[in-house]
Amino acid sequence: MSHNNPKTPNSSTKKPMGMGMGRRGATPGEKPKNFWGSLKRLLGYLKPQLVPILFVVSFAVLATVFMITAPKIIGNATNVLFEGIISKNMPENMTKEQAIQMLKLSGNDQIAEMIGPMNIVPGQGVDYNKLVQILLTLLVIYGLSALFKWLQQYLMAGVSQKSIYRLRKDVDNKLAKLPLKYFDSHSHGDILSRVTNDIDNIGRTLQQTLTQIITATVTIIGVIVMMLTISPLLTLIALTLIPLSLIVTMFIVKKSQKQFETQWDSTGKLNGHVEETYSGHNIVKVFNKQKEAKETFDNENARLYQASFKSQFISGIIRPAIAFLNNLNYVAVSVIGGLRVANGLMTLGDVQAFIQYSRMFTQPIVQTANIINILQSTVASAERVFELLDEQDELPDPVQPVELPEIKGRIAFENVSFSYDPKKPLIEGMNLNVYPGENVAIVGPTGAGKTTLVNLLMRFYDVTDGRITLDGIDIRQMRRSDLRKNFGMVLQDTWLFGGTIKENIAYGKEDASDEEIIHAAKAAYVDHFVRTLPHGYDTIIDEEASNLSQGQRQLITIARAFLANPKILILDEATSSVDTRTETLIQQAMEKLMRGRTSFIIAHRLSTIRNADTILVMNHGSIVETGNHEELMKNKGFYYNLYMSQFLGIDLKKPIKEPKTSQENIASVKS
Incomplete structure (x- = not known):
């Protein structure tokens, strides 16, 4: 093994890591940066479902149209009943014209005008056959409306889920292509929130909002048309409700929005405090901070209560305010409609139908205001997902990769330079040769660059300059999968998935037999404690093990x-x-495992690497010393000081001795 590292940059090796809790998806009221652009891109996921969407629109229109015609038909039923009652109270053997003439002669001109437009047959009574026909027609209309609504929801569920399926698939494929740099610079909570909460938010909106928009639009147009056919005057009165409702709604929404923002902020802080206190409850108890933790919780809980109360109270005013305006409209329509019925300008059934239409008219207005708020939150979620999809992919594998049928394990760093931040150089001009079967230990203080070497070797990051070779082949000329299948890793942070112990061990070899699994378990001193468990190798490991x-x-x-x-x-x-x-047992097993294999051992506890063939001592991204344990201890350099500080209680207040210049580094570690 040989190395040459001519420059020692004074820079930190710490990678940019995402810290803190991730956002829980786009919160209600969060405004997107580019609403129309993101909405257009989101609607692009619906294009493959264009034919089902056309059917959804058609069914939504039909269902709404049938619902709109119902009040008019109910009004006709009311007219039949009212006309039948009046007819029954009139003398028989008299025509309608004679009855009107008789009323006028007796001074009842208003009553005469009122029954003028009616279908009166004196002495006949209620026409039940006609009434039954109207009710049967109404039953058919309600049935068809319900059927078309069901078909609309059924098709829309398929459209939304297929679109979200495509979006999730694109996100999953993107995550597989993203470089490690992305995951290092974004918190896990934020990534998970984009993949789960934001996509779920989009799915709910696609399922509900599209049909609501269609229904609201058709309802508004249809109701206005029906009201105009009944009475243009009453329609004009009812239309004055639109600007008043919009003004009231927007005013209240603007006031409540600030409280909602405070509520979500308080919710996040309270959840963060609870999560931190729960996960670190032992530390809280050790330092007797229960009282402070409780006070913090009480303060945040009180703040959340106030914000939630105000936001819910203010937003809850919308319905009573709209209801108040509706009641004013109801009074106006009833009074003016009653006068027009009395004057024979309208029928009682038409007034009843118009009142129902005026009630129906306000619902889509409030619904539209809610849809606008939902769309803002949804498009904000879509923007967060699209930001992930637009991230730069990992550099692709070569078109014609080099394939090594069987590797020997020789690794070389040739004039390698690398930095996580271009402005802060980390490794510069590193040269290193590791021969097949050699056990190489990498030691140094925190932030020295030990893990960086592994990241470069596994191509989690690519070198900025120079190259790394495996058996003389530049690793960038190989497929990442071909490169990584030759490596085995055991990390400080254990990772086990939800499943049996047998499945977790077999993760290293998919087609492993039970005998191979047990043999590996015995070699790693797992077999003994596993057999003491109630279900042995079939013991289920939960998500957090x-x-x-x-x-x-x-x-x-x-x-x-x-x-x-x-x-x-x-x-x-x-x-x-x-x-x-x-x-000690693991060290013995590791020695057997590493025999004949090229091995890299990153260690802070120097007792674990005393038997390594070669020890690389790193500091500030540079190799400052190299040799075996005995050689490095004789040199009494950087490694000597690290070792003595761990085992012999050296005064850590004194600065650890470091080579002064890169020339001295070369002279002291040249081999």
């Missing part, structure tokens, strides 16, 4: 690496979560 200790979880991930049997091993503090005795 809380039914296993941290050490047991770590051992299972090590067993997974045993089973995968890779050519190259990467161990990142693999024994950091186990006790001393288990650590």
